[in-house]
Amino acid sequence: MRVSRRQIATIGPAVAAAILLAACGDDATPQPAAAGGGTLAVVATTTQVADFARNIGGDKVSVTQILKPNVDPHDYEPTPADITAIGAAKVLVKSGVGLEKWLDETIASAGFKGATADASKGVQIRQGNGEEEEAAGDPHIWHNPRNVKIMVQNIEQAFAAADPADAAVYAQNLAAYTAKLDQLDADIQAKIDKLPPDNRKLVTNHDAFGYYIERYRLEFVGSIIPSFDTSAELSAKDIDDIVAKIKQTGTKAVFSESSLPPKTAEAIAKQAGVKVVAGEDSLYGDTLGPQGSAGDTYLKMEQHNTDVIVQALGG
Known part of the structure; x- marks a missing residue:
């Protein structure tokens, strides 16, 4: 059972809780993680910020993750369990930049206190082309590890403010994870440097890799869905345009994404006469992968994406 955004705007916490009890038999969303043993009750919206929260919080926090692996965050519809989890949380961690379009109404309905x-606070945001769905800018900020260093610092500050007794632990965890981000950044750069400059051209399902492209000096040829938002409509002209760009630029591959169907990417690659990267090699754009996959943590996701890109483009 799911609750639409319009319904969320009109129900209160008590009604939401009643709906949850009625829905628990058919709703696959887990119950909210209650803080036990003195741990801090945290709700994190996306797979990425949930991973960051676990790394910074360690055993001092209980993290309820709203979005599940390989679920597109752009057009998510909250469940009754999401409302209850948010209402019970002490800290809510969001990715920001307008990615969670459903969140404000859900917070109001949950009675969150x-x-x-906001993990995006202080991150320099790429701007869109003025269309409504891009008004807030590019929300895919995690694809630059230097941005993630800012994101995890924001999370650490929120945890320390809510739980001053464990502030030193959060600071230690932040330092350890920041070192891993620095190593990730260096590793990605070293791998990209192996690519011949003429091969550093990227075509993806949607415009989700702008921060990665800017950080590692790749060339963005275009995306199948010409928007930051996967819910944007795709026209026949868009398809013709991207096929023409692939041919004109000598781009070697079209990359599908784990949270989007690969059929359009496959069709465009075939029309352009290049290979398509899909299946287990799909890039993780909007979401981490399920447990046991090549993208089940942020660090693994970015390593996987880089290895796939370098291999497909001839590094």
Whole structure:
């Protein structure tokens, strides 16, 4: 059972809880993680910020993750369990930049009284082309590890403010994870440097890799869906345009994404006469992968994406 955005705007916490009890038999969303043993009750919206929260919080936090692996965050519809989890949380961590379009209404309905950590605070945001769905800018900020260093610092500050007794632990965890991000950044750069400059051209399902492209100096040829938002409509002209660009630029591959169907990417690659990267080699764009996959943590996701890109483009 799911609740639409319009319904969320009109129900209160008590009604939401009643709906949850009625829905628990058919709703696959897990119950909210209650804080036990003195741990801090945290709700994190996306797979990425949930991973960051676990790394910074360690055993001092209980993290309820709303979005599940390989679920597109752009057009998500919250469940009754999401409303209840948010209402019980002490800290809510969001990715920000308008990615969670459903969140404000859900917070109001849940009666949330805790602190909100906007992980995007202080990150320099890429701007869109003025269309409504891109008004807030490019939300895919995690594809630059240097941005993630800012994101995890925001999370650490929120945890320390909500739980001053464990502030030193959060600071230690932040330092350890920041070192891993620095190593990731260096590793990605070293791998990209192996690519011949003429081969550093990227075509993806949607415009989700702008921060990665800017950081590692790749060339963005275009995306199948010409938008930051996967819910944007795709026209026949868009398809003709991207096929023409692939041919004109000598781009070697079209990359599908794990949270999107690969059929359009496959069709465009075939029309352009290049290979398509799909299946287990799909890039993780909007979401981490399920447990046991090549993208089940942020660090693994970015390593996987880089290895696939370098291999497909001839490094």
